[in-house]
Amino acid sequence: MTEIVYLNGQFKPAKEATLSIYDRSVLFGEGVYEVVPIYNGKPLALDLHYQRLVISLKTIFIQPVFDLKTWHELILQLLQHNDYQHKNCLLYTQITRGSTFSRSHKIPHDLQPTVILFIQPFVPPDPLQNVICFKVVTLADKRWQRCFIKATSLLGNILSIEEAKAQQADDAILIRNGLVTESNISNVFIVKNNIISTPIANELILNGIARQLTIALAHQQQITCHERDIKENELYEADEIWLTSSSKEIAPAIELNNQPVGTGRPGPLWCKFIKLFEVYKNQLLAKSYAN
Ligand SMILES: Cc1ncc(COP(=O)(O)O)c(C=O)c1O
Known part of the structure; x- marks a missing residue:
C-alpha cells in the first residue's frame, strides 16, 4: 500500500x-x-x-x-x-x-x-495481556521554559532521552529547581497512600491529553488526585509512578535510578485504574461518535 x-x-x-x-x-x-x-x-x-x-x-x-x-x-x-x-x-x-x-x-x-x-x-497498549513497564532515571530539566507549547523543536527532549539511554533507562523524569516537571515524552503521576498527584500544568510542562483524561477519570471515580508541586524526593518515596501519553496511555514506571519503585512491579492502584481507563476511553469514543 x-x-x-x-x-x-x-x-x-x-x-x-x-x-x-x-x-x-x-x-x-x-x-x-x-x-x-x-x-x-x-x-x-x-x-x-x-x-x-x-x-x-x-x-x-x-x-x-x-x-x-x-x-x-x-x-x-x-x-x-x-x-x-x-x-x-x-x-x-x-x-x-x-x-x-x-x-x-x-x-x-x-x-x-x-x-x-x-x-x-499503532498497537494500543493491552495491559491485560502484556504490561509495558518503564525504567526511568532523574535528570535535570535543561529544556526551555515554554514547554506548554507542543513545539516541533525537540532537541532538548531528544538529547535528554539519549542521556537516559546511556544509563540503560527508557526515559528520564525531569527535575527543575528541585521539582518534578514531566518526562521527555510523557507526563508524570505519583501514588502515595492511594493518593494520586501530578505536577501543575504550568508553562514548564506540556498539558498532556492523557494527563487530562487521567485526572478527569480520577475525579469521576472519586479517587483523590492532586495537581500540585512534587518535590524530587517524593519520587523516591512513591508507592507507584505512572507515565501518561496518548500512545502509551497510562504506563507504570517500575524502576527509578536503578532502584525499584514500590514493589518493583505495577502497583495495585495502577492495576485498578487501567481497567477503569479502558472503559472510560470506550465511553468517550462512543459519546463523541454517537451518530
Ligand atoms: C514532553 C511531553 N510531555 C507530555 C506528553 C504527553 O502528551 P499527550 O498525553 O498529549 O500525548 C508528551 C507527548 O508527546 C510529551 O512530548
Whole structure:
C-alpha cells in the first residue's frame, strides 16, 4: 500500500510530499504538532487536542489554519486514502510558519503555514495481556521554559532521552529547581497512600491529553488526585509512578535510578485504574461518535 499523506491541501504518496528547504520548520524548527491516537478509525479526545493545538499556534503567532470540524474531516479523508477507516493508528499533524526565501530570525507574519498530516500504525497498549513497564532515571530539566507549547523543536527532549539511554533507562523524569516537571515524552503521576498527584500544568510542562483524561477519570471515580508541586524526593518515596501519553496511555514506571519503585512491579492502584481507563476511553469514543 502506498502511504498517502496530506500536505498543504493535497493528498499524495509520502515520497512525493516534499518541503522547501526554506520552510521555517527546516531552518528554525518553527512549528507545532499534535499526535492523536485513533481507535478503530475514531480519534480520541480530538476536541482537547484541538484546544491545545490552538494554544500552541497562537503562542507562536500562527493563526489556526482549520477549525475542529475541518480537521476531523481531513483526518477521515486521510484514513480513507490509506484504507485505515477501521484500524488503529497515530495521527501526526504539524503546522509550521511556512517558507520564505530569506532566512531571518524576525518572524514574517504574512506566510502561508505549511500543514502536514500523516498516520502511523499503532498497537494500543493491552495491559491485560502484556504490561509495558518503564525504567526511568532523574535528570535535570535543561529544556526551555515554554514547554506548554507542543513545539516541533525537540532537541532538548531528544538529547535528554539519549542521556537516559546511556544509563540503560527508557526515559528520564525531569527535575527543575528541585521539582518534578514531566518526562521527555510523557507526563508524570505519583501514588502515595492511594493518593494520586501530578505536577501543575504550568508553562514548564506540556498539558498532556492523557494527563487530562487521567485526572478527569480520577475525579469521576472519586479517587483523590492532586495537581500540585512534587518535590524530587517524593519520587523516591512513591508507592507507584505512572507515565501518561496518548500512545502509551497510562504506563507504570517500575524502576527509578536503578532502584525499584514500590514493589518493583505495577502497583495495585495502577492495576485498578487501567481497567477503569479502558472503559472510560470506550465511553468517550462512543459519546463523541454517537451518530
Ligand atoms: C514532553 C511531553 N510531555 C507530555 C506528553 C504527553 O502528551 P499527550 O498525553 O498529549 O500525548 C508528551 C507527548 O508527546 C510529551 O512530548
